[in-house]
Amino acid sequence: MPRRTPRTTLDRLRTPGRFPGFLKTASVCTLVAGLLSPLAQTASAAEQAAAANDYCGGQCSDILPPGENGNATLAQILLNQAFGTQPEHAEDQLGPYANLAKGYPTLTNATINTFFNDASFGVTSDQVASTLKPAGRSDVTIVRDKKTGVPHITGTTRYGTEFGVGYAAAQDRLWLMDVFRHVGRGQLTNFAGGDPSNQGLEQQFWRNAPYTEADLQAQIDNAVATNGTRGQQALADAGAYLDGINAYIDASDSGRYFPGEYVLTGHKDSITNAGTIDHFKITDLVALASVIGALFGSGGGGEVDNALSLLAAQEKYGVQEGTEVWEAFRERNDPEAVLTVHDGESFPYATKPDDPQGEALPDAGSVVREPLIYDATGTGADTSATAASATAAATAVSSARRGMSNALVVSGRATAGGHPVAVFGPQTGYFAPQLLMLQEIQGPGISARGASFAGLSMYVELGRGQDYAWSATTSGQDIIDTYAVELCQDDYHYLYRGTCTAMDKVEQKNAWKPTTADGTAVGSYTMRVWRTKYGPVEYRATVGGKKVAYTTLRSSFLHEADSIIGFQMLNDPDHVKGPETFQSAVQHINYTFNWFYADSTHTAYYNSGDNPVRATGVDAEFPVWAQPAYEWKNWVPATNTAGYTPASAHPNSIDQDYYVSWNNKQALDYATASWGNGSVHRGNLLEDRVKKLVAAGGVTRASLTKAMADAALADLRAEDVLPDLLKVINSSTVTDTTAAAAVTKLQTWLTAGGRRTETTAGSKTYADADAIRILDAWWPLLVKAEFEPGLGTGLYTAFTANLPIDETPSAAHGPTGAHAGSSFQYGWWSYVDKDIRSVLGEPVQGALPRKYCGGGTVSGCRDVLISTLKTAAGKTAAQVYPGDTLCAAGNQWCADSIVQRTLGGIKHGNISWQNRPTFQQVVEFTSHR
Structure with missing residues (x-):
């Protein structure tokens, strides 16, 4: 045959x-x-x-x-x-x-x-x-x-x-x-x-x-x-x-x-x-x-989305108030954010300039994403297949890029053995x-x-x-900028330092075959990217009526191999002999990582990456004109090299009492590219537990691992937001029987710790399963009802493009997709927390500029919360967990479960959810060379 x-x-x-x-x-x-x-x-x-x-x-x-x-x-x-x-x-x-x-x-x-x-x-x-x-x-x-x-x-x-x-x-x-x-x-x-x-x-x-x-x-x-x-x-x-x-x-x-x-x-x-x-x-x-x-x-980017939401805010409220609202939701330097370097030292980077220069905000309705796919045939020609490709990309490996790398490092001053203890690892x-x-x-x-x-x-x-160990978490500081290159002659020429210059066309042709005897190709397409001196073209738009291409310039572009020197040093026992030489090694890594170190005596931290020195007045949050006045300092386009901030300007520390990191803000005044570094962040789950351990003293490898594992099962919304939501609801007696029953279930779960954990090992059934179902159903309803009336549909939608409202373990719609493990990194937890506390009249640092829930009154907010809670309580498990190719509809444990996504022929079973690094170390060195 x-x-x-x-x-x-x-x-x-x-x-x-x-x-x-x-x-x-x-x-x-x-x-x-x-x-x-x-x-x-x-x-x-x-x-x-x-x-x-x-x-x-x-x-x-x-x-x-x-x-x-x-x-x-x-x-x-x-x-x-x-x-x-x-x-x-x-x-x-x-x-x-x-x-x-x-x-x-x-x-x-x-x-x-x-x-x-x-x-x-x-x-x-x-x-x-x-x-x-x-x-x-x-x-x-x-x-x-x-x-x-x-x-x-x-x-x-x-x-x-x-x-x-x-x-x-x-x-x-x-x-x-x-x-x-x-x-x-x-x-x-x-x-x-x-x-x-x-x-x-x-x-x-x-x-x-x-x-x-x-x-x-x-x-x-x-x-x-x-x-x-x-x-x-x-x-x-x-x-x-x-x-x-x-x-x-x-x-x-x-x-x-x-x-x-x-x-x-x-x-x-x-x-x-x-x-x-x-x-x-x-x-x-x-x-x-x-x-x-x-x-x-590769932290950074998103300047075009930022610009679109800023314009939506200004359209809603006017330029001055709209800008204030945008800045409040952006939380660039929120005073309530959990910090890795928490000793008060400031490391200014990518901060908001007093007088922004060179901004190139798009005209309303003009932004179009640059197409990547051309000449598609067969399955590649199907627009639904193209959409499926984008979805698959977002859910296949973006859990790693958006992942949950974390670190818990405690100084020997607070440990039982007198030596530093570390529990850390990357989420891949x-x-x-x-x-x-x-x-x-x-x-x-x-x-x-x-x-x-x-x-x-x-x-x-x-x-x-x-005699030392090290690990990293993704840091996400901004090393990517968006430039507006003015087009000239046609759509594929642009002004480069005053000269009309042709873009470079880079193509990759792909074709594939089915299971047929003749081996005829049934699908193909060409990927095409237009490259400029300022990086690849990502969008096209008009700015003040002028046709532009928005390009993405990354400091590590054309420098993927540079970091090898830092890793070589980390492996060299003749180089790394203490915290200072560790820091000198990771300074050679040009990617955006938080690095942690522990030996028998010292701990250390350093934030790596080639942070470009931006021109005076440039706001890293928004696109700027591709003109010499707004380029990176000492930028050489041919090699994509520039002036970078010195090592001392990167967040760094030696022998702080403890360090925690869960992709949170690194230090005061140090801007991360991601939204959501506010009063409630999953980093708080580590901060609260480790701070308590350190205060008590006698930390061991086991107790620090327990703190990590406990945080890995916590529902961030339950632990840090639900108490205030219930405070509003319980400000008066709850007379509605459906709402009252839901409140009782939520309070019982909260009293038990607010964790998503099995009743017994291997039971594949959650304790407090009904309360978990209610909160999973309630959160998107309450966020929408709390904020959309005040923000308006346009601005609310624009902000959700900057930051998804929800990232539960089962949220297939979230940025990491279903069964990815990583949860609660991205969401509106901080916005809800700040707004509800403001409505309650409690002190809020970095408060939102207005109160949103129920028009800003406790009674109005209570009505919104009870109404949405009743709706959530009425949703069946099958509605909340609709099922997929792995799980039957309504199977809550399975919807949360972690799957080892197949990249080859071998498959493994799913495991119970944990919000935890993939590779993890538990270390305590007893001596040193």
Whole structure:
């Protein structure tokens, strides 16, 4: 029979029982033979990883679900989809991670590793599962442990060490690495098919980083040329790393144990072994880095949306009052916002100028988003498919970019052991396989264990060294500006410093095939971006009647590779010897992150990123004219370099009593690009708990982990807003029986802690389920009823474009989508809190300029709240949780649950909701070099 090419998308792999037709003739023995690959070889009892100096005293732990093994043969994929069987180490970290949600109340230091892994260096002889000298090299050994299968790479030469790191990365994540090098180039549909989720991924990222091959290579050359010896070492490390990846590709091809997705997407033939897996090259690393940078390290943008909501406010209230209203809702520097640096030190950045200059606000109704897709055919021509692509992009990986990375770090002055304690980690979303991978690297100039992004794992990016640990959260300060370039001649020429200049057209053509015998392409499109000196075109509009293109200029654009030097330093025990040298390392990272550090004596914090020095009078919140007077200081367009704020101007601190971060505001006067940093932020969930622990003293690893886990189950609205809502409602006796019953349920839940937690472990039923249903139904109703009458529909809608009103765990409509884990980062919690407190006559710092709820009176507000509460109480569970492909309508627990979103052929079960980092460390070093 003719060979049938596979279905065109990764999503086809997710459907149980859907297999390519030719596989039905293969014998069971042939399929199962793929399980018996060199990856499962027995360890030599005489060999084990050599442990380096480890000063953690057995008190370092970590966890990264679902499991270290992110590769699977074709047979393993088929068995997983048919019977649910899992490859070894594919999900063995998922259970312990999930179980903390019910196990944390009784947690002790002795039981931490019930829910985490021992992150000590090395592997004891009785725990060695396998040893491998990749490609027969004598200068590197990969040892994997029995419990998790994490690779412990030990090299005697620098080249051998990095070769082993690359080989181990390919063993664990080859398919994922291949997927994301294609995402970074905008070529995923060519590689994996034209499903909307694939289209959405490539469209989302390629619009932000539409690089040519020359651009990718230039970034490598620049990073090497500008960083001296360390730049040369990074280039050599990358070369060895790539050699290791490619050696694994060759070995897996000849041994026929490559990832099965290559067969299911038509790149390899399971019978003849025909087809190839392309070797990796150095520009692939830059393409990968552009994806990670866009996800986690590129704060800013949104100036056009800001301008539209400002114009709506001015239309509603007039210029002066409308501007005041806009500023109040923007909360640039809210005095009630939780701060990471809370000692009162100010770090002014992107603050509001007294006399704004160069603003280029659009004419009303003129803004049109620049199209990305051209020449679409087949499924690509369907506008509904295009819309589905955008939706898929927003829900597939934006949970990572908007994610819930958090950090809790306590000084040794407040701990039981006298040493700092840290519980911290990044949120990279939940995927199968996971974007991150665990590893330990020991070699000349490198000594670290922790997590790294697949394909960028030359160094540990988040983890621990010999006597220190570090982690990061997404910070989101503004390194992106929007410029209005005046058009000339036609729509594709613009004025650049007085000269009419042609835009550069950058295109990526994509086509994909279905499961048909003739292999005819049925879908294709071209992605096109117009680039200017001021960045890619994002919108078109008129300003004062003049035709303009709004462009997006990012300080890290054309500099995706620069951060490699900072990570190299973090892994170097000869560089990081204390908090100051830690800060000097992360200063070399040009993405927007909050960095945290702990050793046996000190803690530290530093906010990284290339923060451009803006021209005097430029307001970073709004578009400005593309003219020399409003450009970044010392900006060089050819290389996109500029003057950047000095390290001392970035929020930084050493040995503060404690640090908390949950994507909240960093410090006084330091403007973040995101809306919502006001009186109620999920950072308060950490601040309140850690502050209480520190005041009591005697903090332990267990007590700090408990604080994190408790906050991870809290409903922010219940804990910090519901008490005042009930205060208004209970200002008079509630006579309506429906409303009174709802109030009783909400108060009972609030008294119990306001958490979303199972009745018993594994019950898949919430305690106080009805109260949770009521609040989930009530919140969007009350926000709309509270604010829309006063703001007007136009302004209310414009503000919701800047900040969604709701982000519950089950909110498929929210910015992270359903089943993403991350919750309560974006919402109108602060607006409701400030307005209700104002109505009650309580003191409010940074109050909204007028009272909105019920016309500003307690009785009027009470009527609004009771009316909406009655409506909410009457909604059925099926209405509140309408169901999806995973969950039946009305299944509350399932609607909240976390799903490891499939990026390959292996699927995992969903777990109970936790608002928690994906990779997480719990550390307390007992000594120091």
